Every structure is written in C-alpha cells, then in structure tokens.
Amino acid sequence: MKKLLFLIPTVACANAAVANIPINGVVESKCVIITDTDGVYGNPTADKLSTTAADGGVVPIIRYDIITADAYKAVVTTPNSFSSSPSLDDVVEWTSSTSVGDQSVAEMSAFETNKVVYNNGHTTEFDLTIAGTVWFDVSSVAEYGYGKAFPAGDYTALITAECIAQ
Amino acid sequence: MKKLFLFLFLWTSGQANAHQFTPTYPQLTQSHIEGVYKTEMVLFNNRNDIEYYGLSVFDAEWNPIRFASESKVIPMNYQERKYVNIYIREKDVSSALYICSKSKILKNVKDPSIVASRICSKLK
Numbered sequence: 691m692k693k694l695l696f697l698i699p700t701v702a703c704a705n706a707a708v709a710n711i712p713i714n715g716v717v718e719s720k721c722v723i724i725t726d727t728d729g730v731y732g733n734p735t736a737d738k739l740s741t742t743a744a745d746g747g748v749v750p751i752i753r754y755d756i757i758t759a760d761a762y763k764a765v766v767t768t769p770n771s772f773s774s775s776p777s778l779d780d781v782v783e784w785t786s787s788t789s790v791g792d793q794s795v796a797e798m799s800a801f802e803t804n805k806v807v808y809n810n811g812h813t814t815e816f817d818l819t820i821a822g823t824v825w826f827d828v829s830s831v832a833e834y835g836y837g838k839a840f841p842a843g844d845y846t847a848l849i850t851a852e853c854i855a856q
Numbered sequence: 857m858k859k860l861f862l863f864l865f866l867w868t869s870g871q872a873n874a875h876q877f878t879p880t881y882p883q884l885t886q887s888h889i890e891g892v893y894k895t896e897m898v899l900f901n902n903r904n905d906i907e908y909y910g911l912s913v914f915d916a917e918w919n920p921i922r923f924a925s926e927s928k929v930i931p932m933n934y935q936e937r938k939y940v941n942i943y944i945r946e947k948d949v950s951s952a953l954y955i956c957s958k959s960k961i962l963k964n965v966k967d968p969s970i971v972a973s974r975i976c977s978k979l980k
Contacts, residue, residue: 719880723973725873725903752971761880773970774963848961849971854954855880855978 721762721818721853722755726825729849731832736839740831750828751791752851756818762853764816767809768830769847776843780835787829788814794822818853826851874902875909877957877975882942884949884979891946892924897977898939899957901932905970908932908960913944914976915951922948929960953979 731739732746741747754764768786772778790802798820806815816826828849834840878898887894899909909930913921924943932938944952956976 718878720876720878721880721975723875723971723975725905725971725973728970750971755874758880773961846970850974851971852974852976854976 717757719758719761721757721764721855723851723853724753724755725750725851726753727751729828729830731830731845731847733840737834737837738831739833739840739845741829742831745831750830750849752826752828752849753823754818754826754851754853755823756821759821760817760819760856762818762855764818764824764826765813765850765852765854766816766826766828767813767850767852768811768828769832769849770810770812771847772832772845773848774844774846776841776845778834778841780838782835783833784812785831785833786812789827790816791825791827793824795820798822798824817856873904873906874900875906875957875959875973875975876900876902877977880977881980882955882977884944884952887943889943892943893946893949894941894943895955895979896939896941897955897957898937899930899932900935900937902935903959903973904934905961906932906959907962909957910960911940911942912956912958913942913952914954914956916953918954921952923952930957955979 727750729741729750730748731741733739734745741749752766766788768788770784790798801816801824804817830847882895882897884893884895909932911925911928913923915921925940930938930940942955954976956974958974959972961970961972
C-alpha cells in the first residue's frame with residue numbers, strides 16, 4: 691500500500707514534467723553601431739595631434755553588429771575640422787584612415803579589400819556582405835600650419851559612423 | 857585566471873554604447889489622415905553619452921523630404937526604447953527612400969574624439 695501511495699504522486703509528477711512551455715523570439719534584421727573605444731589625440735610634437743598609439747594617442751574603435759548579410763553598408767567619416775578648439779588662425783591639415791580591425795568571421799577581411807574611399811580620404815564605405823561583428827579602427831592626424839604649435843586648450847573632433855540600408 | 861578573463865569580458869561587454877533603429881525595411885501604410893502615409897520606427901538608445909536623436913527622411917539622392925512626427929528631435933534616456941511614427945505626404949511617398957536617425961551631441965561634450973552614429977532604414 692505504501693509503495694502504491696508513493697507511486698501515484700511520482701507518476702503525476704512525471705506527467706507534469708512533459709508539459710512544453712514555448713519561448714518565442716524574433717531576431718530582426720538590423721545594424722547596431724557601438725562606440726567601442728573613444729579616441730584620444732596624442733600630442734607628440736607641438737604642431738601635431740594624432741590618435742595613433744605611436745604618437746601617444748588612442749585609436750577610436752567602432753563596432754558594427756550585422757544581423758543580416760547584404761542588408762547594410764557602413765560609412766565612416768573622419769573629421770576634417772575640430773568641432774571645438776581654441777581659436778586657430780592658421781590652416782590645419784588633416785589625414786585619416788579607416789580600416790577593418792578585429793572581426794568575428796575571417797572572411798570579413800574582404801570588407802577591407804573592397805572598401806571605397808572618397809571625400810579626400812575622409813569617408814570610407816564598407817559593404818557589409820557577411821553577418822557577424824566587425825570592428826573598424828579609425829586614425830586621425832591633424833597638423834597645424836607649417837610646423838606651428840597648436841595653442842593650448844581642449845580639442846574635440848567628430849567621427850560619423852553610419853549604417854545605410856541597401 | 858579564467859575567472860578573471862570572464863569577469864573582464866563581462867565587464868567590458870557591459871560597457872557597450874549602441875544605437876539601434878529598426879526595422880531595416882519599413883513599409884508605408886495609409887494613416888488615419890487622408891493623403892498622409894505613415895510607418896512606425898523603433899529607436900533604442902544604449903549610448904550613455906547621448907540624450908537626443910534627430911530624425912530625417914531623404915530621397916535616393918539624399919535630398920531631404922518633408923515629413924512629420926511627434927518630434928524631429930527625440931529625447932532618449934539611456935537604455936530607453938521609443939516607438940516613433942513617421943508621417944509622409946502622399947505626393948512624397950514615391951520619392952522618399954531613407955528614414956534616418958542620428959545621435960545629437962551636446963555642445964558642452966568635451967571628449968577628444970566623439971562618434972556620431974547614424975542609421976538609415978530603406979523604405980520598400
């Protein structure tokens with residue numbers, strides 16, 4: 691009798707355990723832009739501000755999460771003026787580049803091969819043909835006048851990272 | 857050591873500053889106003905350095921198209937999701953192609969290098 695009493699709840703529990711509870715989720719097509727690392731200008735010489743590590747700067751890194759292949763293109767535009775700075779009375783010469791850094795899929799190296807650069811090297815376009823995550827490294831160098839020292843103060847420049855649906 | 861790496865990974869991944877704007881391919885439907893079409897977009901702000909996003913609509917040549925919404929500059933708290941209705945006149949429906957959201961950076965932000973993010977969806 692005791693065994694029977696034990697068996698009944700056990701069977702009841704076993705029946706309850708087979709109930710299926712669904713969890714539904716939808717991952718929709720999207721492009722996510724993430725500012726991974728904020729850049730910092732190093733000041734290796736009086737007339738130069740540079741984000742490269744060799745110049746004491748920090749390279750800004752922008753991460754793109756690509757959910758669906760071939761749905762978006764990434765467009766990164768580097769600065770060609772300061773958004774805020776002390777008063778400058780001479781010309782600033784800007785050089786910059788954007789390149790593929792880390793990538794979640796090895797084949798994403800094709801982004802670098804197929805990139806299109808325009809706007810005097812300030813704008814770089816990447817076709818996001820592979821789903822995954824890719825990090826773009828952006829370098830920006832500003833040189834003032836002809837070997838002229840930048841005035842002391844805070845300098846801010848703006849990078850624009852875009853995701854355009856195709 | 858493994859635990860340290862795991863902790864560092866979780867800590868750094870929690871620092872992500874992301875901007876999302878969906879759907880990728882919105883569709884315009886007739887609104888409650890005759891001659892005006894609308895679509896609903898979803899904006900998600902995971903950037904703790906951004907408090908406002910601007911909306912805009914463009915044609916294939918990136919010329920601006922007139923549109924209406926609750927506000928063209930949307931105040932967003934960190935990790936907030938907002939549903940935004942975009943209204944476009946019937947005569948502009950055929951030329952409107954891109955709906956974009958762009959982060960707005962306040963003038964008093966003094967980070968040495970700031971990233972403005974813009975995501976554009978394509979009307980189908």
